[in-house]
Amino acid sequence: MLLWVLLLILGLLSRQAAIAKKSVVEPRPSWTPIFEGELVTLTCHGAGPFKPERAWWYKNQQLQEILPTNIIQTNQPGEYRCQTQGSTLSDPVNLVFSSDPLILQTQYSVFEGDTLVMRCRGKNTGTVKHMAYYKNERKLLDLITDFDKLLSVSQAGLNDNSKYHCARVVSSIWSTWREISKNVDIQVQELFVPPELKTTMSEPIEGTPMILSCETQLSPQRLDTKLHFSFIRDGTVITSGEKKSHVLQIPAIQTKDSGSYQCEAKAMTQNILKKSNYVKIGVKIPVSQPFFNFSAFRAQASVGDVVEFHCEVLRGSFPIQYQFYHENTILENKIAPSGGAASFNLTMTVGHSGNYFCRANNSFSYQFSKNLTLSISDPIRSQTNTAIMGITVALIIIFILTIVVLVVYFKLLRKSGRSSAPSPHRISSISNLQEPVYSNSSSQKELMPIYGNVNPVAENVVYSEVTSKEHGKEANNTKKLPEIKDSPVIYAEVKQKPQSRDSKKTNAADGRQNVAENYENAKLF
Structure with missing residues (x-):
C-alpha cells in the first residue's frame, strides 16, 4: 500500500516536472493577425528564469536555425516552435499576416478567467x-x-x-x-484541465489507509497559476477550499467514510472553479468471527435424527460465503448474497460424531467459528449392548454362584467324609445279635456310627445298621432297646453277597426268607 502511494506521488511529480520543462514561445506584439510587412519579435522561454540562452527554432516543423540567443524577429507567416537546453519542444505559435484593409486583432492565447480583448484596425x-x-x-x-x-x-x-x-x-x-x-x-x-479524482482503491478495507488525489494540469504558459483543492463527500466539503495540496490522506478508513467523493480545483486569481468526476468508495468490512450452533439438545443426538446447523456473522460486507465442517471435511457450502446467516440440515449417522465448526468469508477476509462437539448414539446398538452386558453380568453371577455352591458342596462333602469314615476301634462285630444294639448315655454328646451285621447267618445278605454310642467311650452294657418310634437307625445298604452257582439253588429259599425276616425286624425300629 505504501509503495503504491509513493509511486503515485512520484508519478504526479514527474508529470508536473515534464510539464514545467516545456518551452514557450512569446510573440510581441501579442496581436494576431498583423498587417503584412510588420515585424514580430519571438522569445523562447525555457524551464528556468527568463534569460538569454541557446535555442533551437522550428518553422512548420522544420529546424530553421540554432541561435545563441532565445529571441528572433520575423515578418514571415507560419507555425513557429522553439526548444531550449533542458526543455522540451514548445507548443506552436501561428503568425498570420493580412493584406486586408480592416482586420480584427485578438491575443494569441486567451485562457479561462482572462479578459478577452479585441481591436478593430484598418x-x-x-x-x-x-x-x-x-x-x-x-x-x-x-x-x-x-x-x-x-x-x-x-x-x-x-x-x-x-x-x-x-x-x-x-x-x-x-x-x-x-x-x-x-x-x-x-x-x-483551458487554464487547467478538469481535475480527475483518483484513489488507491475504490473498495478499501476498513481500518486500512487510503489516499485520494485530485489530479489536474496547468497550461505550460500558466504554470505560475496557484490552485487550491477541496474534497467533497456526498455533497459535503470535508476539506477547506484553501488547501493547496491535491492529496487527501485518510490514515484508517471507516465505514462512515463510505460515499460518493468528488474534488474541486480552483484558480484563486482567475476565479475558475472546476469539479472532478464522482468516485464511489465503498468501505469493505471484514467478516467478524461467526457464531456457530446446532439444534441438538446438550450436544447429543441419535442415529436418524435431523440436526440443523446454523452459522452467522454480525459484521461483514456481503455477499458472505459459509462453509460447514465436520472435523476437516466440508459438509456444505452456502452463500448469503445480502448478508445474514446460513443454515442446513443433516441426518445423523454413527459416523457423524465429532467436532463441528463453520467458516465465513467475503472474498477478502475470513474467520473460523469455535469448535462444537456432537455425540451420536445408536439406540439399537445401545439396547443390544445393554442386553449383552446384562447377559454377561448374569453369566458372571451364575458362574460365581456355581463356584460358591461347588465350594460349599465340596466342603460339606469333605466334612461328611470325615464324619462317616469308620474307626477300627469303634467297630464291633456283633455277629450273634438279632436285634440292633444302642449305646445309652446319660449325657447328650456327639454320636458316632457303629456298623454291624444283623444277620450273619445268611452269608449272601449283608445288612448294615448304624447305632450310636457315646463319643470316646465303649458302651458298657448293651441291651435290646424297646421299640421307639424315632429310633436313630439308618439302613445303609442291603446287598446280596456273591456266591457260587452250586450254592445258589440250595440257599435261595433260605435267603429269601432271611431277607424278609430282616426287613420285618428293621421296620420295628
Whole structure:
C-alpha cells in the first residue's frame, strides 16, 4: 500500500516536472493577425528564469536555425516552435499576416478567467464615422465616437468560443464606404484541465489507509497559476477550499467514510472553479468471527435424527460465503448474497460424531467459528449392548454362584467324609445279635456310627445298621432297646453277597426268607 502511494506521488511529480520543462514561445506584439510587412519579435522561454540562452527554432516543423540567443524577429507567416537546453519542444505559435484593409486583432492565447480583448484596425486613413463589433453575426458593441476603444470580455470562458468580426464606416473628401473584417475564431484555452479524482482503491478495507488525489494540469504558459483543492463527500466539503495540496490522506478508513467523493480545483486569481468526476468508495468490512450452533439438545443426538446447523456473522460486507465442517471435511457450502446467516440440515449417522465448526468469508477476509462437539448414539446398538452386558453380568453371577455352591458342596462333602469314615476301634462285630444294639448315655454328646451285621447267618445278605454310642467311650452294657418310634437307625445298604452257582439253588429259599425276616425286624425300629 505504501509503495503504491509513493509511486503515485512520484508519478504526479514527474508529470508536473515534464510539464514545467516545456518551452514557450512569446510573440510581441501579442496581436494576431498583423498587417503584412510588420515585424514580430519571438522569445523562447525555457524551464528556468527568463534569460538569454541557446535555442533551437522550428518553422512548420522544420529546424530553421540554432541561435545563441532565445529571441528572433520575423515578418514571415507560419507555425513557429522553439526548444531550449533542458526543455522540451514548445507548443506552436501561428503568425498570420493580412493584406486586408480592416482586420480584427485578438491575443494569441486567451485562457479561462482572462479578459478577452479585441481591436478593430484598418489601413485607410479616412475619417471613421461608425464602428461595431459582432459575435456570430450578432452586434455586441456599437461605437459612434472613441473608435480606438477596445472590445473587452471579462472572465472569458469556454462559452466565449465563437466567430467574431468588426465593421466600420469610413469617409473621405470624395466618398464614404463600409469596411468589414474577416471572421476570427476565438478559442479560449483551458487554464487547467478538469481535475480527475483518483484513489488507491475504490473498495478499501476498513481500518486500512487510503489516499485520494485530485489530479489536474496547468497550461505550460500558466504554470505560475496557484490552485487550491477541496474534497467533497456526498455533497459535503470535508476539506477547506484553501488547501493547496491535491492529496487527501485518510490514515484508517471507516465505514462512515463510505460515499460518493468528488474534488474541486480552483484558480484563486482567475476565479475558475472546476469539479472532478464522482468516485464511489465503498468501505469493505471484514467478516467478524461467526457464531456457530446446532439444534441438538446438550450436544447429543441419535442415529436418524435431523440436526440443523446454523452459522452467522454480525459484521461483514456481503455477499458472505459459509462453509460447514465436520472435523476437516466440508459438509456444505452456502452463500448469503445480502448478508445474514446460513443454515442446513443433516441426518445423523454413527459416523457423524465429532467436532463441528463453520467458516465465513467475503472474498477478502475470513474467520473460523469455535469448535462444537456432537455425540451420536445408536439406540439399537445401545439396547443390544445393554442386553449383552446384562447377559454377561448374569453369566458372571451364575458362574460365581456355581463356584460358591461347588465350594460349599465340596466342603460339606469333605466334612461328611470325615464324619462317616469308620474307626477300627469303634467297630464291633456283633455277629450273634438279632436285634440292633444302642449305646445309652446319660449325657447328650456327639454320636458316632457303629456298623454291624444283623444277620450273619445268611452269608449272601449283608445288612448294615448304624447305632450310636457315646463319643470316646465303649458302651458298657448293651441291651435290646424297646421299640421307639424315632429310633436313630439308618439302613445303609442291603446287598446280596456273591456266591457260587452250586450254592445258589440250595440257599435261595433260605435267603429269601432271611431277607424278609430282616426287613420285618428293621421296620420295628
